[in-house]
Amino acid sequence: MQFIAWIFKIFFSLLGLVFVLGMLCVLLFVLLFGALWSLVRGRKPEVALVWQRYQDMARSKAPFGAWGKGAGHDAEVVDVEAKEVPNVARPQDRLNKE
Secondary structure: OOOHHHHEEEEHHHHHHHHHHHHHHHHHHHHHHHHHHHHHOOOOHHHHHHHHHHHHHHHHHOOOOOHHHHHHOOOOOOOOOOOOOOOOOOHHHHHHHO
């Protein structure tokens, strides 16, 4: 009976190892595909951007990063110019008038 239990332990350990290695291969493939796709489009890869943000937050040594510092308070505010829209009859209104 212990021999069968030992066989099951080895079998499920190997099955788990195959699963973990398979997931690592899929993760590596997706990571490389995403980086290559970013370079094809002419953009910086997302992995590089995330790593750069992580390094910036680690350098600042502030809890949860230095999000407050990054905000530009000297930005120029531009008001939206309002334009009056003439009263245009909708297609339903045109049908009712005729």
